[in-house]
Amino acid sequence: MISSSFYLSLRSMRNRMLSSSLTLLSIALSVALLLGVQRVREGARESFENTISDTDLILGARSGPVQLLLFSVFHIGNATQNISWESYQKWKNHPEVKWAIPISLGDSHKGYRVVGTDENFFSNYKFGRKNQLSYAHGSQFSDLFHVVLGAEVADELSYRLGDKLVLSHGISDVSFQDHEDKPFTVSGILQKTGTPVDRSLFISLEGLSAMHADWESGAPPLPGQELSAEQVRNMDLTPSDVTAMLVGLKSKMGIFKLQRAINDDKEEALLAILPGVTFRELWATLGVAEAALLVVAFFVVIAGVLGMASSILTTLNERRREIAIIRSLGAKPADIFMLLLSESVFLGFGGCLLGIILIYTALWFSQPFVETYFGLFIPIKALGLLDLYLILSVFLLSVFTGIFPALKAYRQSLVDGLTIKL
Amino acid sequence: MSIEISGLEYSWHEHEDPILKIDELKIGPNEKIFIRGPSGSGKTTLLGLLGGVLTPQKGSINAEGTVINQLGGSERDRFRADHIGFIFQMFNLLPYLNVVENVSLALRFSPRKKAKVSTHGVEQEAKRLLGALGLTDPSLHRKLISSLSVGQQQRVAVARALIGSPEVVIADEPTSALDADTRKAFLDLLFQECDKAGSKLIYVSHDKEVGEHFDRCISIDQFKP
Ligand SMILES: Nc1ncnc2c1ncn2[C@@H]1O[C@H](COP(=O)(O)OP(=O)(O)O)[C@@H](O)[C@H]1O
Numbered sequence: 291m292i293s294s295s296f297y298l299s300l301r302s303m304r305n306r307m308l309s310s311s312l313t314l315l316s317i318a319l320s321v322a323l324l325l326g327v328q329r330v331r332e333g334a335r336e337s338f339e340n341t342i343s344d345t346d347l348i349l350g351a352r353s354g355p356v357q358l359l360l361f362s363v364f365h366i367g368n369a370t371q372n373i374s375w376e377s378y379q380k381w382k383n384h385p386e387v388k389w390a391i392p393i394s395l396g397d398s399h400k401g402y403r404v405v406g407t408d409e410n411f412f413s414n415y416k417f418g419r420k421n422q423l424s425y426a427h428g429s430q431f432s433d434l435f436h437v438v439l440g441a442e443v444a445d446e447l448s449y450r451l452g453d454k455l456v457l458s459h460g461i462s463d464v465s466f467q468d469h470e471d472k473p474f475t476v477s478g479i480l481q482k483t484g485t486p487v488d489r490s491l492f493i494s495l496e497g498l499s500a501m502h503a504d505w506e507s508g509a510p511p512l513p514g515q516e517l518s519a520e521q522v523r524n525m526d527l528t529p530s531d532v533t534a535m536l537v538g539l540k541s542k543m544g545i546f547k548l549q550r551a552i553n554d555d556k557e558e559a560l561l562a563i564l565p566g567v568t569f570r571e572l573w574a575t576l577g578v579a580e581a582a583l584l585v586v587a588f589f590v591v592i593a594g595v596l597g598m599a600s601s602i603l604t605t606l607n608e609r610r611r612e613i614a615i616i617r618s619l620g621a622k623p624a625d626i627f628m629l630l631l632s633e634s635v636f637l638g639f640g641g642c643l644l645g646i647i648l649i650y651t652a653l654w655f656s657q658p659f660v661e662t663y664f665g666l667f668i669p670i671k672a673l674g675l676l677d678l679y680l681i682l683s684v685f686l687l688s689v690f691t692g693i694f695p696a697l698k699a700y701r702q703s704l705v706d707g708l709t710i711k712l
Numbered sequence: 713m714s715i716e717i718s719g720l721e722y723s724w725h726e727h728e729d730p731i732l733k734i735d736e737l738k739i740g741p742n743e744k745i746f747i748r749g750p751s752g753s754g755k756t757t758l759l760g761l762l763g764g765v766l767t768p769q770k771g772s773i774n775a776e777g778t779v780i781n782q783l784g785g786s787e788r789d790r791f792r793a794d795h796i797g798f799i800f801q802m803f804n805l806l807p808y809l810n811v812v813e814n815v816s817l818a819l820r821f822s823p824r825k826k827a828k829v830s831t832h833g834v835e836q837e838a839k840r841l842l843g844a845l846g847l848t849d850p851s852l853h854r855k856l857i858s859s860l861s862v863g864q865q866q867r868v869a870v871a872r873a874l875i876g877s878p879e880v881v882i883a884d885e886p887t888s889a890l891d892a893d894t895r896k897a898f899l900d901l902l903f904q905e906c907d908k909a910g911s912k913l914i915y916v917s918h919d920k921e922v923g924e925h926f927d928r929c930i931s932i933d934q935f936k937p
Pocket residue numbers: 705706707709724731749750751752753754755756757758
């Protein structure tokens with residue numbers, strides 16, 4: 291009788307409270323780990339793919355697509371070559387192009403990248419589900435020496451509107467040279483986006499030129515040749531080049547044709563990439579690590595389930611007497627099988643349930659922390675189909691593993707009969 | 713219910729000489745029979761055969777028209793649940809159930825026994841039996857088995873064997889852990905309650921003295937090949 295088996299196994303487990311709850315906990319923790327890995331994977335992929343949206347093409351000097359994506363969108367690494375101002379103008383004014391955002395890299399501030407751009411950035415840059423940038427404070431630059439800060443930069447360095455800051459030449463944290471003669475004033479602070487925008491500072495292309503007006507092929511001015519901020523204002527500050535450009539088209543139909551035209555440009559060796567394609571390419575490489583994480587988590591599950599089976603097996607010998615008594619009361623060998631199997635069923639089921647509760651509680655508590663410290667937003671949402679499959683597989687795995695001690699008890703009960711060994 | 717064994721042979725392992733060989737044994741209804749034999753002589757094995765836990769290689773065990781050893785496995789288990797109550801030497805009870813739960817456990821495997829007590833209610837009947845066996849203190853009924861003395865535990869085991877009034881009560885050296893005084897009182901109670909329930913008693917022990925209290929007393933020697 292299956293209800294009797296359930297009843298007895300629950301009571302017997304309650305009697306072995308400590309060892310049962312430890313087993314339950316180990317399964318619960320492994321389930322929580324599994325689901326946690328899932329959540330981090332999803333969160334990472336989502337925030338990764340949502341770094342930039344609505345941009346149809348990214349242009350740079352000819353190099354690798356992944357490299358171009360890394361420096362133009364993530365502001366990681368550097369371009370070996372730039373796009374000439376003439377090429378920039380040419381493609382920006384191409385009839386198919388709706389808007390173009392210039393990106394000029396090379397400077398930094400306390401480890402954060404400085405991006406030279408123009409007003410197109412603030413009106414046309416989109417992230418996530420086509421969200422536009424908005425200001426927490428102030429507005430975009432209206433002066434040559436204005437700077438707009440990403441949310442994290444302002445937060446970490448405690449900058450407010452009107453603060454003056456000095457940018458540094460180069461991107462390394464050490465051995466940089468400051469542009470201390472030309473400080474920038476904070477004119478705006480952006481809302482948090484959860485993208486690399488938060489960790490960047492934005493100035494106008496002209497501002498960037500102005501900083502370097504008295505520089506000579508990448509070297510600081512010799513003493514006596516410096517130009518003051520006021521002197522610079524009257525100069526022609528048209529930049530000679532940009533590092534990359536983000537382009538939006540009037541019609542999506544023209545993307546491939548334009549991409550080919552840019553890549554075939556006879557005047558300058560350029561590269562145009564479709565961000566989505568390169569994102570997927572990059573994620574595929576990262577995905578190996580991500581899948582490895584899931585495999586490790588699953589091994590933890592297997593360890594938990596094996597631990598359960600072994601703890602049930604060790605109790606079997608001391609439960610021989612109990613089993614013979616139950617048999618004498620009329621229990622079938624199949625009831626004995628169920629008595630032992632239901633233990634795995636309860637532990638597996640309870641473990642999955644507790645694991646779900648654990649991971650949601652953990653996510654709920656750690657979400658703000660993870661977002662601030664790792665820049666990773668992990669959404670708290672209902673379990674997905676894959677999660678349910680994973681949970682179901684943990685449950686089935688524990689039931690399956692539970693078959694072995696149950697089979698042993700079944701055979702044992704047939705061999706023992708009523709002769710109860712002490 | 714009368715039981716008739718004929719031509720029975722049993723060995724634990726195939727191709728081994730049988731350890732039990734019973735040509736003829738009849739046990740009438742309401743009889744109290746004592747089977748004596750030294751340790752290791754096969755007493756518990758015989759009870760396993762009677763209870764349908766073991767099946768003989770030869771012969772038949774006929775209980776009021778039902779040949780137990782020809783039933784299928786689960787029918788034999790059902791037969792045992794419905795018609796037999798077992799009492800063992802010691803450690804008869806499940807340590808994780810309390811006294812009343814241990815007694816009523818016998819009903820979980822037998823709808824027939826359960827139907828018999830349904831007029832009083834399971835718990836009432838368990839308590840009535842415990843009371844009749846001298847375990848009257850209500851606080852005792854909710855206690856865990858480990859807090860009971862051996863004598864008390866054996867009386868709980870009797871209550872469990874008797875609940876639902878099975879036709880046969882089988883006792884496997886239930887008094888060997890008791891001292892002489894308690895033993896006599898225990899046997900008296902056992903007899904009295906078996907009579908009340910209308911159950912026949914099959915009792916095995918190595919202890920000759922216990923046999924003196926029985927109507928019929930046989931030695932297992934005659935069943936050795
Ligand atoms: N489960 C078993 N498997 C194999 N042999 C057994 C088993 N139980 C008992 N025996 C053997 O059967 C013989 C009789 O045992 P048993 O019926 O327990 O004797 P008693 O109850 O009279 O002490 C012994 O030799 C014992 O070793």
